[in-house]
Amino acid sequence: MQQAWRRAAALAAATTTPFAALAQSAPGAGQPVPWQIGLQDSASSVMDFITSLHTGLVWIIVLISLFVLGLLVYVVMRFNETANPTPSKTTHNTTIEVAWTVVPVLILLAIVIPSFRLLKFQEEIPPSDVTIKVTGKQWYWTVEYAKDSGGFGFDAIMLDEKQRGEAIQKGAKPQDVPRLLAVDNEIVVPVNKVVRVQVTAADVMHAFAMPALGIKRDAVPGRLNETWFRATREGLYYGQCSELCGTNHAFMPAAIRVVSDQAYAAWLEDAKKKYASTTDDRAVRVADAAKQ
Numbered sequence: 001m002q003q004a005w006r007r008a009a010a011l012a013a014a015t016t017t018p019f020a021a022l023a024q025s026a027p028g029a030g031q032p033v034p035w036q037i038g039l040q041d042s043a044s045s046v047m048d049f050i051t052s053l054h055t056g057l058v059w060i061i062v063l064i065s066l067f068v069l070g071l072l073v074y075v076v077m078r079f080n081e082t083a084n085p086t087p088s089k090t091t092h093n094t095t096i097e098v099a100w101t102v103v104p105v106l107i108l109l110a111i112v113i114p115s116f117r118l119l120k121f122q123e124e125i126p127p128s129d130v131t132i133k134v135t136g137k138q139w140y141w142t143v144e145y146a147k148d149s150g151g152f153g154f155d156a157i158m159l160d161e162k163q164r165g166e167a168i169q170k171g172a173k174p175q176d177v178p179r180l181l182a183v184d185n186e187i188v189v190p191v192n193k194v195v196r197v198q199v200t201a202a203d204v205m206h207a208f209a210m211p212a213l214g215i216k217r218d219a220v221p222g223r224l225n226e227t228w229f230r231a232t233r234e235g236l237y238y239g240q241c242s243e244l245c246g247t248n249h250a251f252m253p254a255a256i257r258v259v260s261d262q263a264y265a266a267w268l269e270d271a272k273k274k275y276a277s278t279t280d281d282r283a284v285r286v287a288d289a290a291k292q
């Protein structure tokens, strides 16, 4: 079914110019794109599952809506005063009453089974290869790689317009530093490896979300929540804080770059040096972030 939709979308994209441009930027963009109505393209095993459940549910909704619409049209046509001048006095029909109780129960059962399977898949974290901890702060994320995953940490702060302008001047394409999404330090993880993400907050409640990877977890002060993902393709994925946390809630995105094992090993070596030598200018950075 999904393939049929893709084919229809590709056909629509090929026939109209604005949509053709969209089709080029859409697949796996890792961020919202203009005119997008569906979910972001999946880039993880969890998101594959979420996407298929979502598509299945949409079809069930469509069929139920069409069925109810059909019944309404039938009633209006068949039982209006002209077509049916002497109405029936029927008050009970056991068969129909049993059917309209049992059929919805069966539909709900058909929904609940994959739904609980997905919940189990999301909640049971497989043995992980990389463990990172993200701490929500007003208004940026602090990222720490666990001791056995490198043992360093950094802050990820959104690039403001001036910083984006500078990056573009240095040769970055505008789509490489998307407005309100690009950050100074990206989280880098290897492809096809299980990444355990621990989520907490240091001041108020935030929520760490990364739509293409199918993760969203509340970041609650004093509580350590966990989630996981296994990215299935390389790329750069963006997410935003998803819990209204204060005036700059809209300005604390996060970026996860998924790379090959070799690229990850190389980045890890660099990162250990880079982030170990970073002087602790956190107070300055917090003040800067608050000013934006």
Ligand SMILES: [Cu+2]
Pocket: 136, 137, 139, 205, 206, 207, 241, 242, 243, 244, 245, 249, 252
């Ligand atoms: Cu927040």
